[in-house]
Amino acid sequence: MKQQVFGGEVAQSKRPARRVGEAMWRGFRGKCPHCGEGRLFRSFLKTVDACEKCGEEIHHHRADDLPAYLVIVVVGHIVVSAFMGIEAVTAWPGWLHLAIWVPVTILMSLLLIQPIKGAIVGLQWALYMHGFGGEHDVIESHPEI
Numbered sequence: 001m002k003q004q005v006f007g008g009e010v011a012q013s014k015r016p017a018r019r020v021g022e023a024m025w026r027g028f029r030g031k032c033p034h035c036g037e038g039r040l041f042r043s044f045l046k047t048v049d050a051c052e053k054c055g056e057e058i059h060h061h062r063a064d065d066l067p068a069y070l071v072i073v074v075v076g077h078i079v080v081s082a083f084m085g086i087e088a089v090t091a092w093p094g095w096l097h098l099a100i101w102v103p104v105t106i107l108m109s110l111l112l113i114q115p116i117k118g119a120i121v122g123l124q125w126a127l128y129m130h131g132f133g134g135e136h137d138v139i140e141s142h143p144e145i
């Protein structure tokens with residue numbers, strides 16, 4: 001059975017369900033969300049075009065800025081909570097807080113950005129988003145103002 005989807009594309013409505021949690025966990029570990037064996041990244045934040053093991057095309061993911069926003073949310077909550085907790089029970093000077101929390105923030109951000117991007121790619125794959133279902137992704141054009 002065919003159905004009309006947003007953007008005018010026609011897609012199959014009966015597709016096998018993909019396990020979202022498993023795909024996101026595979027992406028989080030930097031593995032292909034389909035097979036869990038091939039590499040997902042060819043460099044720090046650049047994904048491979050296709051999986052080297054199963055051939056699943058990865059190039060059409062659209063993680064865009066979401067991983068960065070999620071890293072800000074996660075790291076911000078942890079660092080601000082830790083800073084405020086320590087600030088409440090100690091009398092550390094400002095320079096000591098800066099010397100601790102700035103490097104912690106940078107390090108946590110660098111450690112989390114790739115796994116979170118991988119999880120987002122896994123989520124998009126599991127939900128057949130942005131061409132992962134075989135149809136072309138439609139990029140909306142906005143009329144000139």
Ligand SMILES: [Zn+2]
Pocket residue numbers: 032033034035036037038051052053054055056
């Ligand atoms: Zn694969």
